[in-house]
Amino acid sequence: MREITATGPSVEEAVQSALTQLNTTRDRADITIVEEGKKGLFGLFGTKPSIVTVKMKYDPVEESTNFLKxxxxxxxxxxxxxxKVEGRNIFISISGEKTALIIGKRGQTLNSLQYLTQIVANRYSNQYLSVEIDAEGYREKRRETLEQLAERLAQKAMKTKQEVHLEPMPSFERKVMHSIISRFPEVETYSVGKEPNRSLVITPKKLKVTR
Structure with missing residues (x-):
């Protein structure tokens, strides 16, 4: 339940009734007074109840974290x-048992958890949020692996004068690869396919065609 309309003898009592039904607090809700009510003559005749609409305010960080849990x-x-939150970036670090299961082969499970958690975060946010999930320092280790792979494949493309097609990667990993390969002036990169199967291609500059 995200929104409720409640009545009461007074505005305050109507608000408290709505907050109780929503199981939330005043600071986590948007309150709209629909009708302030009327006590009536001698408190008996012409009495009208107060009516309020109370809508939940969701915290995207809390909602995404609870989803992941x-x-x-x-x-x-x-x-x-x-x-940890830095501007529009949410960083979640996971520690504990079965981290290998959380990470999965080449980080596939971790990437899927990150993708789904980011969807949840943005469902409850009015601005775009980026979510990064790590487990036992895997992201840094993966970055080192990507750096070595990028350098090796860039050298291969330069040596063979042919395009090198990589396996599908999430966008943030493709950005890492692109950044590293951009250091090599003789080659460049472009992406092909659609998410989540979008992949990177390394090509000697003279071989690249318009796509």
């Missing part, structure tokens, strides 16, 4: 979450 629980994983 619920998913991990469904996976029978006991873990601790540490959340």
């Amino acid at each position: 619920k998913v991990l629980t469904e996976m029978n994983i006991v873990a601790e979450l540490e959340t």
Whole structure:
């Protein structure tokens, strides 16, 4: 329940009734007074109740974190979450048991958790939010792996004078690869396909065609 209309002898009592039904507090709600009410003559005749509409204000950080906790629980994983917010960026670090299961092959499970959690965060936000989920420092280790891969494949493209097609990667990993490969003046990159199967292609500059 996200919104409720409540009545009461006074505005305050109507508001309290709505807050109780929504199981929330005043600072987490938007309150609109529909009718201030009327006591009536001698408090008996012509009395009109106060009417208010109370709408929940959701915290996208809290909602996304709770979603992730619920998913991990469904996976029978006991873990601790540490959340940090910097502007429009939400960073969630997972620690505990079964981190290998959380990460998955080449980070596929972790990337899926991140994708879904970001959807939840933006569902409750009026501005775009970016979510990054890490587990036991995997992201930094993965970045080091991507740097080595990017350099090796850039060298391959320059040596063979042919395009090198990479496996599908999430957008943030493609950005890492693109950034590293941009250091090599003889090659460049472009992306092909549609999410979530969009992938990067490294090509010698003279071979690139318009797409």
